[in-house]
Amino acid sequence: MTMSALTRPGERDRLVVKFSEIDWLFSLALCLIAGAGALMMFSIAGSSWEPWAGAHLLRFGILFVVMVVLAMVDLRVWFAIAYPLYGAGLVLLVLVEAIGDVRMGAQRWLNLGPLGSFQPSEVMKLGIVLALARFYHSISADDARFSWWLLIPVLMIAAPVLLVAHQPDLGTAMLIAMTGVAVVVLAGLDWRVIAAGIGAVAVAVPPVVMFVLHDYQRKRIFTFLDPESDPSGSGYHILQSKIALGSGGFLGKGYGLGSQSQLNFLPEKQTDFIFATLAEEFGFVGCFSVLFLYAVVIFMALRTSALAHSHFGRLSAAGVTATFALYVMINGGMVMGLAPVVGVPMPMLSYGGTVMATVMIGFGLVQAVRVHRYSEVTSGKGTFL
Known part of the structure; x- marks a missing residue:
């Protein structure tokens, strides 16, 4: 194989262009x-x-x-891994329920042996964003505003939130829930639905605090x-x-x-x-x-x-x-x-x-x-x- 075949000048040039497109001021911050x-x-x-x-x-x-x-990494690769990453995160959260390590009264970690342990809830913070972004990418603006399609993102958010809250890890559960809701709102959710949701949360908070937490x-x-x-x-x-x-x-x-x-x-x-x-x-x-x-x-x-x-x-x-x-x-x-x-x-x-x-x-x-x-x-x- 020749040196030119190994270096592939065209691909190398594309990588240089991509490298120059990185926001270095953002990186400096x-x-x-x-x-x-x-x-x-x-x-x-x-x-x-x-x-x-x-x-x-x-x-x-x-x-x-x-x-x-x-x-x-091309955006199409991120698009392709969106649902698999979300699914893997759910599986890992279920595994935490079954075989997770208990520390300080909470079952949040998976033991990886010599590699140490990690919290699968961290995977879900990115997984929920990618999965919801892919879902809303595939439906129309009218459906995103208000339709029966809204049940799907609600279930997508609720599943990891309930699993994480059960560990219990209220802070991370709140973070995943609020991130998911932010994506749904940014996707174009109707303001009347947003207002109704805020009202429902306000009504639900007192009984949740008193009887669920x-x-x-x-x-x-x-x-x-x-x-x-x-x-x-x-x-x-x-x-x-x-x-x-x-x-x-x-x-x-x-x-x-x-x-x-x-x-x-x-x-x-x-x-x-x-x-x-x-x-x-x-x-x-x-x-x-x-x-x-x-x-x-x-x-x-x-x-x-x-x-x-x-x-x-x-x-x-x-x-x-x-x-x-x-x-x-x-x-x-x-x-x-x-x-x-x-x-x-x-x-x-x-x-x-x-x-x-x-x-x-x-x-x-x-x-x-x-x-x-x-x-x-x-x-x-x-x-x-």
Whole structure:
């Protein structure tokens, strides 16, 4: 075989063109958020790369390469794997019910032996977006607005939500549900249906809280409403987080000088409450800067969604962006005492490889939508399926 046959200049040129189409400003914003997270982990570990900052940067570096590679994948491949990925996610969630590991009273993990363990619910965060995007790609705008077809996405969302909620993992179940609903709304759901849905949820919340949720989940909600009722118990997390937020003031106490985090008053300071750590050391200015970076990422991802020529591309990019935005909103509300503590981390800023992998793979899809934004994805005969 000749060298020219091995290198295939035409294909190499196409890869170069695809590489140049990646949104590098978007990628830079992700790097800055991950860098800010590493900076805070270095501080709260006593100016040490161990045990969090070094591992955080290493994971991000690997997953950044994964994102770039996934950006080269044609949208028709993403389209083809949409239903299989969703189906595989459901099977894995059922396996968790049957043989999953139990930790801290929850059955959420599958043990992979020497490879460690993972949470199949993370697969579903991307699977639900792709499956719904493919479904709405194949039906008309009128059917998406309101028809009996709506029962199918309702069932597609309900199945994983109920399985995840049963583990129990209320935070992830809420995230999957809200992401799925966001895709359905973005697909063109009639506003009257949206209003009716909001009303139904409002009516259903009180009985669900009182008779469906576990005791500890119900306690979290009551604690959110009145954290001072148990300041040294269930209200401790929220109160310490508020102290850290308030004590930072406008400019913060200074890098490495946050008393709540440095003296271990603030729980989960490297994961769920790292934003409170940031607020204590860098104040309002630091928080605003990081939130601005999140806003840039969300805006640029939505712009990519708007530029896509295919309905599948638009909805899949928007769905991934909705998941990311919900992470930020839920964690921010939780840290500020505006939402119950449900164990949702701040993406890219918090320590943890599972959520970072989900986010970066999702952004690989967003970048693929940008790189292949002129591609037409069809669902008729002769398509790439």
